[in-house]
Amino acid sequence: MDKKKITVIGAGTMGAGIAQRPSQSGFEVWMVDVKDEFIKKGFATIEKTLQKGVELGKVTEDQSKQIIKNIHGTTNMGEAAEGVSLVVEAIFEDLTVKKELFTKLDGLCKEDVIFASNTSSLSITELAKTTKREDRFAGLHFFYPAAINRLVEVIAGEKTSPKTMDNLMDISRTLGKIPIKAKDAPGFAVNRFFVPWLNEACRMLEDDMANIPTIDKAAKEAFGIGMGPFVLMNATGIPIAYHSQESLHKGLGDFYKPSAKLKLQFESNEIWDLTGEIQEDAIESVKERFLGVMFGVACQLVEEEVALKEDTDRGATIGLRWAAGPFAMMNEVGIKKSLDFVNAVAEKSKGTFKVPDILRKQAEGNKPWDLKTVRVTK
Numbered sequence: 431m432d433k434k435k436i437t438v439i440g441a442g443t444m445g446a447g448i449a450q451r452p453s454q455s456g457f458e459v460w461m462v463d464v465k466d467e468f469i470k471k472g473f474a475t476i477e478k479t480l481q482k483g484v485e486l487g488k489v490t491e492d493q494s495k496q497i498i499k500n501i502h503g504t505t506n507m508g509e510a511a512e513g514v515s516l517v518v519e520a521i522f523e524d525l526t527v528k529k530e531l532f533t534k535l536d537g538l539c540k541e542d543v544i545f546a547s548n549t550s551s552l553s554i555t556e557l558a559k560t561t562k563r564e565d566r567f568a569g570l571h572f573f574y575p576a577a578i579n580r581l582v583e584v585i586a587g588e589k590t591s592p593k594t595m596d597n598l599m600d601i602s603r604t605l606g607k608i609p610i611k612a613k614d615a616p617g618f619a620v621n622r623f624f625v626p627w628l629n630e631a632c633r634m635l636e637d638d639m640a641n642i643p644t645i646d647k648a649a650k651e652a653f654g655i656g657m658g659p660f661v662l663m664n665a666t667g668i669p670i671a672y673h674s675q676e677s678l679h680k681g682l683g684d685f686y687k688p689s690a691k692l693k694l695q696f697e698s699n700e701i702w703d704l705t706g707e708i709q710e711d712a713i714e715s716v717k718e719r720f721l722g723v724m725f726g727v728a729c730q731l732v733e734e735e736v737a738l739k740e741d742t743d744r745g746a747t748i749g750l751r752w753a754a755g756p757f758a759m760m761n762e763v764g765i766k767k768s769l770d771f772v773n774a775v776a777e778k779s780k781g782t783f784k785v786p787d788i789l790r791k792q793a794e795g796n797k798p799w800d801l802k803t804v805r806v807t808k
């Protein structure tokens with residue numbers, strides 16, 4: 431990356447946050463949208479985040495002004511494509527619209543420019559095919575809020591070159607992010623276990639195991655988080671939870687089918703009713719079922735080489751702010767007991783979930799997972 435211009439396409443919820451980071455790290459940033467009013471909205475999002483940063487003493491007023499100044503808003507794609515090194519796409523989650531955009535961009539940008547998509551659920555390999563630079567095309571999946579959340583998944587499509595991956599890992603670090611590598615598989619690494627975690631909360635409700643406040647309380651205790659799955663879905667949107675689960679279902683089979691409760695709630699266009707008395711006697715069994723699903727899916731994705739176990743854990747702690755990741759939690763619970771929880775999920779799944787071999791083997795040896803983590807401070 432010898433040049434210093436980055437273009438972000440889409441100034442929405444994610445695009446604005448994605449544009450802020452490189453500007454903060456000294457890059458020249460171009461933020462593109464289809465209408466001036468959307469660009470204005472993008473700038474308003476950035477200003478709001480920076481204002482909070484000033485209040486918290488993370489940035490000064492002057493720095494905040496400079497960050498805004500480094501970002502150029504435009505509706506002219508040609509202008510944004512000129513002299514750019516990296517284009518990050520963050521437009522609507524629609525395959526046709528994204529494909530049209532990449533075809534157009536491919537004609538506008540120089541050959542060596544890297545394209546990255548922030549898609550949550552579409553195939554990077556499919557998107558790359560619309561360009562003549564499949565080796566210089568990858569996924570850069572940021573997490574909400576993109577300006578603040580430090581996790582980014584760097585996703586290799588079938589033809590993404592190692593050099594492109596290295597470049598994107600480097601540039602992510604330069605932006606102050608913590609990048610993890612993931613394969614181009616449904617849900618990549620984090621959504622692969624996070625979305626089923628939301629779905630399992632709905633399934634437990636469907637099975638009458640407990641009411642909503644009880645399930646939320648159990649999740650908060652088990653994962654060391656501030657919001658349970660139902661409160662979280664009300665905040666981030668039930669449609670996104672439903673669509674994400676449906677896309678896992680299509681790609682990975684019936685174990686990932688959206689819960690009937692989730693489907694109904696999505697169709698009703700209402701948020702979850704969070705009221706009710708906590709049922710203390712149900713807390714432990716709810717926790718075990720959450721852990722069983724999450725351990726099982728995490729082992730499955732590592733077995734399929736979607737991500738390393740250490741990166742899966744970092745996805746959970748950095749991206750989702752869980753107190754610990756699935757593998758560290760299995761070590762805490764004990765591998766044999768973890769296998770028991772996963773076995774219970776597999777039995778209930780009517781053959782749609784197979785206990786991953788890596789977990790079975792680990793339990794045979796009765797040893798904790800070996801988690802290699804090195805933290806570098808510069």
Ligand code: NAI
Nearest residue numbers: 440441442443444445463464468520521522523549550574
């Ligand atoms: P959004 O709806 O807030 O913003 C999309 C923006 O793209 C809009 O301002 C729209 O006008 C603009 N746009 C649409 N077509 C365009 C085009 N052809 N050229 C230029 N601009 C165009 O959407 P959001 O939530 O920011 O999502 C964007 C992408 O990020 C999606 O692929 C989504 O799956 C992904 N994502 C979303 C996350 C979230 O929490 N919202 C998390 C991680 C990824």
